[in-house]
Amino acid sequence: MNYMSVLLWIIAASLVGGMLSVTCAALFALNARAHWVNGLVSYAIGALLGAVFLDILPEAIKLTTNPAVLSGTVLAGILLFFTLEKLLLWRHCHHDHCEVHEPHEPPVHGRSGTMIMVGDTFHNFVDGIIIAAAFMTDVQLGLVTALAIIAHEIPQEVGDFMILLHSGYSRAQALALNLVSSLATLVGGVLAYFALQSMQGAVPTLLALAAASMIYVAVADLIPGLHQRTRLRDTVEQVSLIVAGVSSIFLVNLVVGV
Template identity: 65%
Template sequence: MSILLIIFLSTLAGGVLSVLAAAFFALSARPAWIPMLVSYAIGALLGAVFLEILPHAFHVASSIENMAATILAGILLFFVLEKLVLWRHCHGDECEAHATHAHDHSIDHHHDGGRSGMMIMVGDTFHNFVDGILISAAFMVDIKVGLVTALAIIAHEIPQEVGDFLILLHSGYTKKQALLFNLLSTLATVVGSVIAYFAFQSIQGVIPTILGLAAASMIYVAVADLIPGLHKRTELKATVQQVVLIGLGVGSIWLTEYWLGAFV
């Protein structure tokens, strides 16, 4: 099976599964499950970064110093981009980031902050396109790295897609329309991955940089967007639950890496 076909099937299946899973949680009467998804997603993201992506990124980089600088620059870049999104959507002196951020991962959506459902879809389509580029770059380094990266991205997409469903429903869309729009948006992941595959064939030197940015993106999402939401629940039971689920997220990446190592 060619790398391109594996990339195509992974992004297509992953996107569809993440949307369907998000639809299940968003449309079911079990909102208590959503924070559990967020905790697991944190573990999956951090596990993918530190167990798979970074080791390979440092291996293929021209120097450890250059890769470290790329990751640092990536984290600062995502901070600036997030600020630009907030500035774009904030109106007046009062602005709650979790209610106005177009790519909010905390899932605490009680209203759409004046934004239309289509605006959310436009922003997420671009986000999915970038995810496709990151997945494609990872696959071109190593199949195992690609599969683990795809798994981690899918894991953090599910909580985000849940939030998207809630926003679309709040904006007046039907359940069928919300599902359709999310499915169409996730196809951007496939498009981004295929375009990146053909582009990277001629510019292999950019792959270490893409891996560094992928790591920076996942670290930033986990630490800046997801973890602060967990601190809103300070009771011991919730804290233990969060730690266990984060551990399960990391563990699932380790098991995936171990299993793939035996077959890939």
């Protein structure tokens, strides 16, 4: 596949993914169906872990000449994301018990709407880089990665949307700000495309960091929230939706044709 086709895939995935996640998040937030959001979190966990262990890591291992260094990069990435999140918590909390980021419900204390948008814009920019690295490796890997990112972005965007409303923004303003923020995914993807053309050797490292990011989000940010619901029915639902998330990644592989 030529470079122009890859660039078009990156642009399409970044634009469609960003717009789709924001639109779905707005629908969830405006209809206030918390149960749907909880279910979506479980699905997102499966999609993230499925993308990491069925696609991103196997592809990164194929591209690297030193799997041990690649594994070390994943480990360092998890520690890095842990440190970054702790710094974010420290920046916005001024006491010992601060619930800045609750995975099971949108946080409404500690962070202003402006800070939420700054953080979300940077997050979207990094997502664009991850999407670009995946598509430049393989189109199928790019599609799977984009799907996983969309899946975990929707519940996050729901939280962001609710925070903006809580901060005094109107529904139209909250939607507009989230849509503008989503364009950072496109910026990150296009910039990474041109940068990575001259440094293909960095792709395995970026894929390892992408895997670390997804593992951390799934295990540290999303899974703990599922333990808030302990009924057997809730557990069965959560496991089923996680399996559905993993299965969707597997099905994408079949459809694209590996």
